[in-house]
Amino acid sequence: MTEVAVIAQKLNIYTLQSVAVSKGNVIVPMLDGQLLRVTPDGKQAPIVNLVQAELGVPFGISEQGENLIVTVSGYLPQHYLLRVQPDGKVETIADLTRRSGFYGAPFGVIVEQGDYIVTLATDVIDSASELIRVSPTGEISLIANLTLFGNPFGLVVQDQSIVVAQSYGQLVRVEKGKASTIVDLKAQGFGIPFDVTIWRGQLTATTNSGRVVQVDANGKVKTIADLAKAKYQIPSGIATLGEDLIVTTNGGFVLRISA
Template sequence: MECQRGRGNLLHVGREGTIVPLVDLVKVGLGVPFAIAEHQGDWLVTVSDFSPLHYLVRVQGNGAYSKIADLSELSGEIGGPFGVAVQGKDSVVTLSTDTIEGVGVLLRVDEKGTISTIASLRGFGNPFGVVVRDSEFVVAQSQGQLLRVDAIGKASVMVDLKAMGLGIPLGMAVRQDDRVCDDEPRPGGEG
């Protein structure tokens, strides 16, 4: 299991609780890790150093790292990458171009680092976690909804968790055909 600790450490945590530091992504000048996904034995990580420099990075099990794509131009000065998932050989990244106004996009990044837009998520808030299910995507976002994005890039509300009193979804994972997300606790400790 890999997890993030502190400002920029990517750690390997073994089943017995042993911790092996892989790389400090802040120390090497890449930024704070936001999301992580496994891909062919390596780790894909979205990072932000808030300068604004934002990247999709590959980290190998031995701690070696490389930039896959520079997301800085797309995210601008008040945006950043939040989620990452894998579809075939490509990475799927959620990115906010304006975290204040809540403007986001869903991107595809191929192995060579070529970036293309899957869908504009304008009007839905900042995109956070993302999962891939066959040819569609499910995106958690800051207005409390899970969005379904189809293969042609059309986004629609799948469910409104906030309206149901469940909070704002941040991270997501898939098990078989079920979609699972976590939500931000509501004020007062509920949620």
């Protein structure tokens, strides 16, 4: 039986923002620019405010050792891939502004073999998009064009491939530079995926229908929790903490889901 517990609430969270777990704590990017550290028992402490630092709103977030890797979008536009140290010190890994263009933005980020894999819209309106690799020194290379599937959001590594949540409704597998559909969640009535992780060996995603869903190796989908029905609103970020799931929602909740 699935159980949902509230860790924190009344936070300023947008649906396309991810969430990370670092050193047993939950790190939440918020719409006001803040990175917030939340302990499993709900204690909150700010790490840094990236809007106040004139860098932008944080979206994708991943841990790398002691540090956090974050994508941000500003208004000029300006888009960066950042490294945030535990004391709040911020370093720029790469300026993504020219790559994303005036109408684009970076979204998700993961760390893979020392590099950073970033989902990037080059035009949000026309849903032109790509998956890129950023080296530790900031060099950018294309992994795959994802425009066929819309704007790319959260992502996760599964085996030797990368799985991306796409705005047209699919979970897409990228392997050796080629992208293919794993499952079309929207076509099956589950909605558009925002973020994705691996939980208990299977792909698990948040969707704009309000549900957290799991996809098995055969592409069969099941609902883990209907958070909209439970009045937590629309889930956005998703990560794992031990055997449990951590999910944020645009209702301002940080939730712990166990089953």
